[in-house]
């Protein structure tokens with residue numbers, strides 16, 4: 049969890065029992081969670097889980113059937129202008145006006161919020177490294193360049209909440225790396241709350257502090273990335289002098305199905321907290337231990353585990 | 362409110378930066394030029410007639426005969442009566458009709474015909490402005506700003522009407538310039554004869570031309586608003602353009618066919634053509650200018666309200 053000082057502060061974004069029904073279908077079912085300034089929150093879920101729908105409701109593009117959403121304390125329903133003023137966002141693809149240049153697109157958005165100077169526009173262009181191409185029409189841009197322009201328009205007005213729906217889509221490795229660093233800086237230095245949804249789970253692992261998993265419109269858990277990975281059945285790989293004997297010992301004394309990989313290595317499926325118990329047992333049994341490595345599951349393994357390996361519902 | 366100026370600047374940028382806006386302007390100027398050249402050089406300009414009084418008396422005899430034989434068709438009868446009355450007035454007041462086309466005729470005809478073209482252009486502009494952002498998905502980034510959807514829609518509507526104004530000014534200046542170059546700037550003081558319920562009086566051409574613009578624009582204004590309504594409700598530019606142009610074109614035929622029914626006077630398109638009151642041939646006899654204006658106002662409020670409600674309330678799924 050976030051530290052106490054932050055937890056006590058007002059959340060940057062708060063969802064309260066948010067539901068969305070379209071026709072008879074419940075697309076979002078009673079979603080509640082808080083996101084704080086200074087953290088990167090990953091919104092994770094299989095295709096069609098309702099990530100984009102949730103983001104649309106946060107930015108007021110869709111009405112919620114029930115519940116409310118507050119941005120820096122302002123209800124998006126009751127106090128739209130004050131609430132949305134805090135937000136910069138990309139919703140799904142960053143669709144810009146193709147017949148305008150990148151620069152004209154930014155001018156267009158800058159005119160809609162008071163107090164954006166020309167310097168700020170140039171600053172943002174530099175930030176996403178589009179200086180060389182900014183006066184070309186957007187129809188001549190590549191997907192990655194459009195994505196960069198999308199990030200630029202989201203940042204123009206110094207938002208305190210940044211929402212990016214699949215921002216790495218189309219970016220090259222360098223672009224992803226830069227974006228990750230930039231988001232990191234924004235959250236740490238300017239205390240911006242950042243919500244990212246992505247299909248690239250390994251990306252989320254590197255980018256996010258906390259992760260919320262959504263499936264079939266329901267939130268099935270909010271955890272820090274580390275907890276998320278370490279929780280559940282993780283594995284340790286232990287190097288010993290006699291693998292076969294060690295595996296047998298663990299089986300007999302702890303009733304854990306250890307697998308010996310080769311003569312000197314065994315793998316023990318065990319929760320994080322119980323690793324010392326396993327080590328103790330081996331030591332007591334006079335088995336020599338050369339190394340203990342926690343084989344952390346990737347976010348992907350854990351994700352498939354949590355969502356039951358099913359993708360589209 | 363300074364924000365609203367920014368919104369108008371944005372919408373203007375999106376209208377005029379599209380290549381279609383340039384194409385429309387070129388077509389408009391091209392049509393004016395073509396019309397002028399065809400009228401000037403397509404047929405021989407008639408010579409000044411020294412015996413014009415005799416000619417008019419002769420004409421009126423023919424017209425009288427036709428009028429006597431006429432039964433039923435009110436519009437033609439009215440036209441004949443008007444011609445006869447004006448010819449008489451000319452003879453009595455010694456006002457020689459100018460031979461062939463003048464700058465004034467040209468401007469009046471240009472307004473009458475090309476405002477229809479401007480209507481079509483503005484229908485395209487307003488429909489594209491409102492609906493295309495749903496097709497391209499740009500609506501999402503447009504609506505997540507601290508601006509109400511009402512303001513966005515209003516800026517789109519007003520900028521489309523400003524486009525009309527730009528077209529009208531272009532039409533006015535171009536037709537005046539071309540009319541003057543081709544038919545001479547002279548005759549500025551020539552009288553404009555108005556036939557009003559059996560009497561003829563003199564008026565100025567400038568006034569007549571302004572009046573022509575104004576009356577023609579009523580129809581334009583209503584069809585453009587109708588297009589905006591369809592675009593807001595269905596979020597489909599093609600549908601809005603097609604449907605509005607079709608109703609605009611088809612309505613005059615349909616309305617004439619339905620003229621004998623009492624309820625037709627409540628149909629929008631029976632009331633958009635206000636020139637029916639200047640020519641003295643309203644679609645139904647009991648209709649008056651005030652009645653038409655009231656009907657138009659009711660439709661207008663309805664269009665604006667429904668279009669606004671749909672635009673501001675519905676979810677953005679684009």
Ligand SMILES: Nc1ncnc2c1ncn2[C@@H]1O[C@H](COP(=O)(O)OP(=O)(O)OP(=O)(O)O)[C@@H](O)[C@H]1O
Pocket residue numbers: 070073075093094095096097098099100101102678
């Ligand atoms: N207009 C609509 N009418 C009916 N169902 C809809 C509508 N829009 C979305 N849905 C449904 O809502 C669910 C959630 O869609 P959403 O786009 O939020 O998913 P997502 O998590 O963003 O998926 P992805 O990872 O593919 O982007 C899907 O099952 C989708 O079919």
Ligand SMILES: [Mg+2]
Pocket residue numbers: 099100101140213
């Ligand atoms: Mg999505």
